[in-house]
Amino acid sequence: MANEICYHCGTDCGSKPVVYDDKPFCCNGCKTVYQILNENELSCYYDFEEAPGKIPEEIKGKYNYLDNEQIVEKLYDFRDGQTSVITFYIPHIHCSSCIWVLENLNKLHKAISNSQVNFPKKEVRITFNNIKISLKQVVELLSSIGYEPFISLEDTTVSKRKVDRSLIYKLGVAGFAFGNIMLLSFPEYFQSNEYWLDKYKPLFRIIIFVMALPVVFYAANEYFISAYKGLKHKILNIDVPIVLGIVVLFLRSTYEIFFNIGQGYLDSLSGFVFFLLLGKIFQQQTYSFLSFERDYKSYFPVAVTKINKDRSESNIAVYDVKEGDRLLIRNNELIPTDGILISGNAQIDYSFVTGESLPVAKKSGDKLFAGGKQMTGAIEMDVLQTVSQSYLTQLWSNDVFSDHKVSTIKNLTDSISKRFTIIVLIIAFLAGAYWYFKDVTMVANVVTAVLIVACPCALALSAPFALGNMLRIFGKQKLYLKNTAVIENLSKIDTIIFDKTGTITTNRTKISFDGIPLSQDEKQAVKSVLRSSNHPLSRMLYNEFEGDEQLEVDAFNEVVGKGLEGTVNHYHIKLGSADFVHVKEDQSVQTQSFISINNNIKGKFIFENSYRDGIEDIFNELKDNYRLGILSGDNEGEKEMLKALLPRDTDLIFNQKPSDKLDYIKNKQGSGGNVLMVGDGLNDAGALAQSNVGIVVSENINVFSPASDGIIDATKFNVLPHFIKLSRKTLKVIKLSFVLSFIYNFIGMLFAITGNLSPIVAAILMPLSSISVVIFVTIATNYVAKSTKFTSVNKT
Amino acid sequence: MDIIFLMISVSIVIAIIFFVLFIKSVKSGQYDDLYTPSVRMLFEDEFINDESKIKETKSINQITNK
Numbered sequence: 006m007a008n009e010i011c012y013h014c015g016t017d018c019g020s021k022p023v024v025y026d027d028k029p030f031c032c033n034g035c036k037t038v039y040q041i042l043n044e045n046e047l048s049c050y051y052d053f054e055e056a057p058g059k060i061p062e063e064i065k066g067k068y069n070y071l072d073n074e075q076i077v078e079k080l081y082d083f084r085d086g087q088t089s090v091i092t093f094y095i096p097h098i099h100c101s102s103c104i105w106v107l108e109n110l111n112k113l114h115k116a117i118s119n120s121q122v123n124f125p126k127k128e129v130r131i132t133f134n135n136i137k138i139s140l141k142q143v144v145e146l147l148s149s150i151g152y153e154p155f156i157s158l159e160d161t162t163v164s165k166r167k168v169d170r171s172l173i174y175k176l177g178v179a180g181f182a183f184g185n186i187m188l189l190s191f192p193e194y195f196q197s198n199e200y201w202l203d204k205y206k207p208l209f210r211i212i213i214f215v216m217a218l219p220v221v222f223y224a225a226n227e228y229f230i231s232a233y234k235g236l237k238h239k240i241l242n243i244d245v246p247i248v249l250g251i252v253v254l255f256l257r258s259t260y261e262i263f264f265n266i267g268q269g270y271l272d273s274l275s276g277f278v279f280f281l282l283l284g285k286i287f288q289q290q291t292y293s294f295l296s297f298e299r300d301y302k303s304y305f306p307v308a309v310t311k312i313n314k315d316r317s318e319s320n321i322a323v324y325d326v327k328e329g330d331r332l333l334i335r336n337n338e339l340i341p342t343d344g345i346l347i348s349g350n351a352q353i354d355y356s357f358v359t360g361e362s363l364p365v366a367k368k369s370g371d372k373l374f375a376g377g378k379q380m381t382g383a384i385e386m387d388v389l390q391t392v393s394q395s396y397l398t399q400l401w402s403n404d405v406f407s408d409h410k411v412s413t414i415k416n417l418t419d420s421i422s423k424r425f426t427i428i429v430l431i432i433a434f435l436a437g438a439y440w441y442f443k444d445v446t447m448v449a450n451v452v453t454a455v456l457i458v459a460c461p462c463a464l465a466l467s468a469p470f471a472l473g474n475m476l477r478i479f480g481k482q483k484l485y486l487k488n489t490a491v492i493e494n495l496s497k498i499d500t501i502i503f504d505k506t507g508t509i510t511t512n513r514t515k516i517s518f519d520g521i522p523l524s525q526d527e528k529q530a531v532k533s534v535l536r537s538s539n540h541p542l543s544r545m546l547y548n549e550f551e552g553d554e555q556l557e558v559d560a561f562n563e564v565v566g567k568g569l570e571g572t573v574n575h576y577h578i579k580l581g582s583a584d585f586v587h588v589k590e591d592q593s594v595q596t597q598s599f600i601s602i603n604n605n606i607k608g609k610f611i612f613e614n615s616y617r618d619g620i621e622d623i624f625n626e627l628k629d630n631y632r633l634g635i636l637s638g639d640n641e642g643e644k645e646m647l648k649a650l651l652p653r654d655t656d657l658i659f660n661q662k663p664s665d666k667l668d669y670i671k672n673k674q675g676s677g678g679n680v681l682m683v684g685d686g687l688n689d690a691g692a693l694a695q696s697n698v699g700i701v702v703s704e705n706i707n708v709f710s711p712a713s714d715g716i717i718d719a720t721k722f723n724v725l726p727h728f729i730k731l732s733r734k735t736l737k738v739i740k741l742s743f744v745l746s747f748i749y750n751f752i753g754m755l756f757a758i759t760g761n762l763s764p765i766v767a768a769i770l771m772p773l774s775s776i777s778v779v780i781f782v783t784i785a786t787n788y789v790a791k792s793t794k795f796t797s798v799n800k801t
Numbered sequence: 802m803d804i805i806f807l808m809i810s811v812s813i814v815i816a817i818i819f820f821v822l823f824i825k826s827v828k829s830g831q832y833d834d835l836y837t838p839s840v841r842m843l844f845e846d847e848f849i850n851d852e853s854k855i856k857e858t859k860s861i862n863q864i865t866n867k
Contacts, residue, residue: 101840108841124837173827181820185813205805212813 013039014151015056034061038150042106045113050106057102059151066335068148070308070320071141077307079161080140082130088118089135093147093154098127107152114138114146129154158323159303172286175224179279182216182224183272187768189213190272194765210262210269217271221255225278243422243465246429247281250460257453270457273767277462280775284469288476288489297487298712301376301398301687304357309334309341312385323392330388340377342388342395345370349384352540353377358397359638360507360686363514363542363596363612376687381540400663400691417493417739418468422461429459436758447760454762458753462771463746463778468739471782475735478790483718484700484728491714494698496732497679501627502670502692504684505637505647508702510614511719516549520600520608527602530556530573534580537561538569542598543580546610568598577603619723621650626726628652632678636666638688667691683725687711700725731793738785742778749774 009018012028013035022029023036026043030036038058042050050057071077083090097103103122107129110120116137121130129152133143147154189209192202228244228251235242251274258269296303308320310333318333323341326332331347334340340353351367358376367373373386375395392398433455440447472489479486486492503509523531533556535547540563561571568581579586579601586599588606596612627633634656635647641659648657658669670692673680682689682696685703690711693699701713702722710716717725753770756762826832 101843104837104840105844108844122837122841123834124840125834170827170832173832174824177820177823177827181816181823185816201805208806208809212809 011035011056012051013056013058014060015058016060032060037061041113041150047106047109047112050102053102053105054100057100059097061149061151062153063336064145064148064153066310067338068141068144069310071144072139073308073320076161076320076322077140080156080307084135087134087136088132089140090130090132091140091143092128092130093144093156094126094128094160095147095152095154096127097152098122098124098129103152106150110146113150114142117143117146156307157303158301158305158307159299161307161322172282172289175227176279176282176286178219179224179275179282182220183275183279186213186216186272186275190268190764190768193268194768206268207265213269213271214259214262217255217258217275220275220278221251224282225251228281240419241423241426242416242419243461246422246426246459246461247465249426249456250462251278253453253456254460257457268764270764270767273457273764273771276768276772277460277775280462280772281465284466284473284779287473288469289473295485295716297714297716299710300401300690300712304339304376304687305341305392306339309338326388326392328388328390332386332388333383334379334386335383336379336381338379340373340375340379340386342375342392342398343390344373344386344388346373347385347387350381351384352380354380356507356512356686358687360504360510360512360684361614361639363614397663397687400667400688403664403667403691416490417736418465421743422464425459425461425464429456432459432754432758439758440760451758451760454757454760455754457767458757458762458770459750460771461746461750463749463774464743466775467742467746467778467782470779471735471739471742471786474783474786475731475790478786479728479731482724482728483721484715484724485717486715487713491698492732492735494679494714495681495729496736498631498681498698498729500632500634500673500678501681501683502634502636502673502696504666504682504686504689504692505635505643506614506639507685508683508689509620509635510616512704513615514545515613515615516545517611517613518608519611520606523602523607526574527576527607530576530602531578531580531600533558533573534561534569534571534578537571538563540569542596542612543569545612546580546598575603579604616650617719617722623723623726624651624655628654632656634658634673636661636669636692638662638666663688663691667695670695681729684713685710727793731790734789734793735786738782738789741785742782745781746774746778749778 009022009029010016011018011022011031013030016031018029018031022031023033024030025036025039028039030039035058038061039048039051042048081089081091095107098107104124107122108120110117110131114133116134117131118134119132122128123130131143138146144154144156189212192209193206225248228247231242232244232248235245254270254274254277258271258274261267261269306323308322309326310318311321311326312318312331312333321330326342332341332344346367346369348369351371351373352364353367353373354364355361355374355377357378358374364380365377372389375392375397390396393402433452436455437448437452440451469489472492475492476486476489479492528550532547532550535543535550537558538544538547556573559572560577561569563569564581564585568579568585570577570579570581572578580598583589583599586601586606588599588601588609597609598612599609600607624633633652633654635651635658637657637659638661639659644657644659647655651657661669666689670680670682674695674697680696680698682692682699683702684693684699685701689699689701693701693711693713698715699713700715700717701710702719703710703716704719717728749770753762753767753774756766756770
């Protein structure tokens with residue numbers, strides 16, 4: 006019989022579901038959430054989406070620190086005598102049911118007056134009466150229905166991000182001016198020497214002029230600033246010819262209008278700025294639910310529990326932790342700094358730091374490193390270092406993190422614009438010289454016309470649209486890049502360095518058995534014994550065995566950090582470390598668990614991280630064009646195996662500390678390499694920041710990942726070579742579109758040099774060239790992406 | 802034909818009104834979250850108020866008043 010699925014969270018209920026209200030639940034936690042929602046008229050939660058919930062986590066005591074006003078002060082968005090407003094990040098927000106239930110929080114507690122979800126950011130903003138309900142109670146309320154907020158150190162140290170909406174305003178201003186100026190310019194284009202038109206011409210022109218002012222001085226101001234900065238550093242970036250065009254367009258139009266010579270080119274000018282800003286918006290597309298700037302702060306807790314001399318507990322802010330303090334780390338809490346384990350059963354999960362998914366057992370007296378997560382029960386530790394000086398966090402004092410990453414690779418558009426600007430100036434000069442001898446009155450006219458026509462609108466638009474579109478295509482294929490410049494950098498990569506654990510290995514553990522095969526009866530007995538244990542390795546083994554007949558276990562005993570034993574029928578089973586099972590310890594570095602039945606040693610289970618599918622293919626595909634390397638923090642245990650698996654000239658470097666990884670990348674760059682670093686954990690953070698492109702492999706993109714240029718979903722890891730190829734093709738598309746826009750410039754130049762550039766020609770040529778270039782790059786990038794078949798390699 | 806003064810001023814005033822409305826809507830954060838409102842508008846007051854189901858001891862009170 007197939008097991009029922011939990012009504013609340015959708016997990017398999019196993020053989021004994023908790024039944025309540027005729028509905029199956031996998032555990033009491035889920036049942037309680039259902040009860041809560043049902044009693045508060047919120048059972049519609051289950052109608053929008055099937056099984057939308059999450060098993061509520063045990064949080065007892067975890068949020069005690071929220072009662073400490075000093076610590077939580079910075080968490081609030083707003084606070085006065087009665088009302089508090091706070092924004093929480095809740096990773097579980099994933100469907101319409103979530104939005105509905107979170108926006109109806111006032112049904113659960115009257116003191117909550119309003120709650121609003123921002124779905125793309127997975128945030129909820131809660132307004133509550135702080136006299137009737139405390140912050141801690143709000144958090145506990147959220148947790149009780151399965152929406153535990155994620156509160157990290159970052160929330161208290163970083164001032165709330167301000168939303169920058171200036172680009173939208175500027176686009177609005179430019180669009181408004183463009184439309185209205187176009188409308189008012191129209192009569193003059195079509196009719197000349199008409200009585201009424203002549204009469205109102207000055208009025209029209211003045212209105213046009215007034216509307217163009219904010220376009221030049223407000224909407225386009227960033228281009229002026231950027232061009233000025235470029236010139237200051239002696240770089241002719243693309244904004245220099247843009248600004249030159251804008252200035253010439255504006256001055257000549259002003260001159261024409263005030264001396265009643267013509268209507269000027271202000272419609273072209275505002276259209277030009279409008280299109281440029283449109284390109285900027287298109288390029289600015291980001292993934293608001295992802296963060297590419299995280300460091301350890303967004304992962305570390307706000308406060309920890311300190312055990313005072315008199316054994317009383319108090320909550321202190323994590324930055325106040327001093328050397329010699331004794332801390333209590335509860336189940337699922339994070340170790341904030343380096344220390345020594347004093348008591349308790351420590352199983353530390355370092356997956357966020359190293360990518361290693363198997364927890365490590367520690368005995369009292371062992372050293373604990375910052376960044377690990379305690380997995381089983383509470384432990385006590387003595388602090389050796391303050392938070393900012395720990396093994397892990399001192400990495401962030403490296404210059405790489407304080408300096409903004411200066412792109413060593415020159416942007417394609419800027420390198421072209423340098424030549425472009427020089428050529429345009431030469432042409433303007435030559436044309437001016439020619440007309441000087443032929444007809445002096447035409448000189449100013451022709452020179453300004455050349456500069457107007459040369460305004461590289463199409464040129465400036467092709468890269469933003471091509472890269473912006475490609476960014477979206479990458480996003481659909483689950484490679485999320487920070488910005489469009491990453492695509493350009495990616496196309497210039499010549500060295501690729503991989504981290505080992507968690508990057509080229511999966512977090513799924515492969516369990517193999519070495520020894521005398523177990524009989525079916527024995528397997529059933531072992532499984533029954535394992536059922537009673539919560540140790541992570543036991544859970545893994547438990548899932549590995551088939552059959553679900555439940556046998557009674559006698560004399561069950563679990564020795565913390567050693568192993569477990571129990572008697573099932575006539576089998577006495579012992580499972581655990583070498584000395585627990587009385588086997589001679591071998592020198593293997595692998596994680597293993599020995600088993601004996603009735604004191605006969607049967608063999609051992611070996612837990613290994615398995616390599617990702619197709620890892621060999623990826624390396625073989627990349628080896629011809631790129632220098633490859635593996636940079637691992639682990640010991641050399643798997644060196645031989647990797648050697649066999651990977652192409653011969655792959656660098657294999659082990660025992661690397663986080664700062665070593667950073668230096669290694671720096672070295673490679675010193676010898677002229679453009680390095681792509683592929684990593685996953687906090688220990689790669691330095692290397693990721695130092696490399697030209699740093700990409701993080703993530704099993705679940707919603708959980709923490711260190712600062713990087715891009716995040717790739719682990720299932721798409723084997724498509725990585727295609728992404729690099731595609732980024733190269735994108736650059737080719739941009740180059741082709743440059744050719745197209747040069748043709749337009751050439752045509753315009755013919756009008757300009759012969760002195761025939763009328764406002765109407767400019768008004769037609771400018772939008773035509775911009776729009777056709779945008780259409781061209783959009784179609785071309787889509788075509789290129791389609792011809793690179795992502796699906797054919799996507800076996801997993 | 803002096804009516805054209807009136808027409809132009811009216812058209813520009815209307816354009817400016819819309820422009821101001823646009824600026825206001827941006828300022829109020831309308832463009833910050835383009836997804837959630839599209840879901841929110843589909844919700845109605847879907848509260849199920851079934852007296853028989855409301856137990857005497859509300860478990861929620863136990864949780865928040867601890």
